[in-house]
Amino acid sequence: SARERNLAKLLSTRLPQHMLHMLHRAGELGDRLQVSVYAVGGFVRDIMLSRPAVEFDDVDLVVEGDGIAFARALAQELGGRVREHRTFMTALIIYHDENGEEQRLDVATARLEYYKYPAALPTVELSSIKMDLFRRDFTINAMALRLNKGQFGCLVDFFGGQSDIQRKTIRIIHALSFVEDPTRIIRAVRFEQRYGFHISTQGEKLIKNALSLNLVEKLSGARILHELNLIFREDEPETCLRRLNELGVLAAIHPSLVLNADKNELLDSLREVIDWYRLLYFKETPELSTLYLMALCSAVPAIETADILHRLGLTPTMREEILSLRESVRMTLVELINWHRDTQKKGQAEQSVSRLCALLAPLPLESTLYLMARSDNEEISSSVSQYIYKWRQIKVDINGDDLHRLGLEPGPQFGSVMRMVLAAKLDGKAETREAQLKLAEELIRKGFPGNGTAGAAPKKPR
Numbered sequence: 002s003a004r005e006r007n008l009a010k011l012l013s014t015r016l017p018q019h020m021l022h023m024l025h026r027a028g029e030l031g032d033r034l035q036v037s038v039y040a041v042g043g044f045v046r047d048i049m050l051s052r053p054a055v056e057f058d059d060v061d062l063v064v065e066g067d068g069i070a071f072a073r074a075l076a077q078e079l080g081g082r083v084r085e086h087r088t089f090m091t092a093l094i095i096y097h098d099e100n101g102e103e104q105r106l107d108v109a110t111a112r113l114e115y116y117k118y119p120a121a122l123p124t125v126e127l128s129s130i131k132m133d134l135f136r137r138d139f140t141i142n143a144m145a146l147r148l149n150k151g152q153f154g155c156l157v158d159f160f161g162g163q164s165d166i167q168r169k170t171i172r173i174i175h176a177l178s179f180v181e182d183p184t185r186i187i188r189a190v191r192f193e194q195r196y197g198f199h200i201s202t203q204g205e206k207l208i209k210n211a212l213s214l215n216l217v218e219k220l221s222g223a224r225i226l227h228e229l230n231l232i233f234r235e236d237e238p239e240t241c242l243r244r245l246n247e248l249g250v251l252a253a254i255h256p257s258l259v260l261n262a263d264k265n266e267l268l269d270s271l272r273e274v275i276d277w278y279r280l281l282y283f284k285e286t287p288e289l290s291t292l293y294l295m296a297l298c299s300a301v302p303a304i305e306t307a308d309i310l311h312r313l314g315l316t317p318t319m320r321e322e323i324l325s326l327r328e329s330v331r332m333t334l335v336e337l338i339n340w341h342r343d344t345q346k347k348g349q350a351e352q353s354v355s356r357l358c359a360l361l362a363p364l365p366l367e368s369t370l371y372l373m374a375r376s377d378n379e380e381i382s383s384s385v386s387q388y389i390y391k392w393r394q395i396k397v398d399i400n401g402d403d404l405h406r407l408g409l410e411p412g413p414q415f416g417s418v419m420r421m422v423l424a425a426k427l428d429g430k431a432e433t434r435e436a437q438l439k440l441a442e443e444l445i446r447k448g449f450p451g452n453g454t455a456g457a458a459p460k461k462p463r
């Protein structure tokens with residue numbers, strides 16, 4: 002039905018070399034094994050949407066024939082290995098490209114006997130690739146590219162995916178789509194917001210219909226959480242969450258998840274904080290799920306929060322963890338307000354940095370970032386940000402050997418001396434190694450608060 006369009010040129014300009022090479026080899030192997038091979042799904046969509054090439058990390062192939070046999074042969078050619086899933090007739094190829102980077106390739110089988118017809122649909126004669134595409138979620142995700150030689154790059158578009166991309170529309174393929182898989186409601190919103198598209202009018206009606214049939218209520222917590230986690234990884238999770246809220250999806254997941262003005266504001270500042278943190282390029286990355294779940298449960302009482310987290314399939318341990326993170330953020334905020342007040346008093350300001358660091362050091366990264374997002378005091382937020390990008394990284398310039406040489410026996414006192422030296426460095430009172438050695442010596446000689454004894458035992462002569 003669709004006009005034949007060949008995307009071979011687009012592929013060669015937009016794909017990394019190794020991927021293009023792999024697609025050609027898959028097509029040539031298809032010729033040899035006399036099966037049709039297609040690249041399908043999100044890969045085709047993103048090629049047509051001109052997304053940057055870095056995003057093409059996973060490719061899905063569909064084979065009209067024995068997908069597993071095809072995957073084995075392709076893995077051999079690529080020097081990779083295969084993980085087979087016999088029940089679904091799918092396989093995962095894991096191989097290394099020319100640059101030695103690990104690549105993954107999903108291979109599925111399209112065979113008419115694998116499709117159980119939804120009873121309510123009219124029986125029509127379909128080819129197996131068409132049936133495979135028909136079973137998918139949205140028209141923009143239901144296009145394929147032929148890979149066999151001679152037809153390499155030919156677009157297969159039975160359901161108008163191409164024109165829906167032009168019209169910026171998320172359109173479902175058949176009316177039972179959300180009944181078959183209600184997680185698609187959340188996916189629809191994710192694609193809509195990611196690409197700045199619109200869910201079609203019919204799509205919105207079917208979402209309303211699915212909600213009134215309580216289909217979201219019937220989904221398992223784990224499946225919902227999986228979809229939410231994908232949203233948390235989007236560039237603008239808050240826009241997806243607002244749309245889910247507006248459609249009544251959040252309420253269907255749990256009534257206490259609904260957004261209000263405070264949560265909306267928190268979601269915005271959380272995203273700013275996360276974007277800010279990303280630009281620092283630190284190795285450690287925060288658990289987005291923890292951050293966003295805390296924001297979505299903001300100001301919801303503990304028992305209800307536990308209930309939400311239970312609904313999302315979190316284990317008791319994970320529920321406890323989020324609740325206790327939230328509690329520690331709440332308590333630390335109170336202490337930060339005291340700290341801030343004290344720093345404005347004379348005399349106390351001198352220890353301001355070390356005191357702040359002592360308050361924040363026990364918190365995991367997620368709590369610190371959440372704290373930044375939650376604080377409405379500019380100066381506190383800015384101090385917490387300095388803690389994250391600067392003070393947290395500061396180390397003392399002396400080590401255990403130095404303390405040993407100064408006559409301190411290894412033991413808990415080592416840690417106490419180091420902490421006090423670090424505090425002095427943070428407060429600008431012992432910036433050089435010499436100054437730190439001098440301070441350590443004084444502390445060891447005079448004894449120091451916190452070590453429990455007046456003066457440490459001097460090292461015994463050997």
Ligand code: CTP
Nearest residue numbers: 042043044136137138139142143182184185188
């Ligand atoms: N799919 C579907 N219904 C679902 C999940 C997936 O029909 N509930 C189909 C879609 O055709 C989709 C393909 O499986 O394109 C691959 O799914 P997935 O990897 O989850 O999504 P992508 O489209 O690749 O999207 P993303 O860019 O988020 O990876």
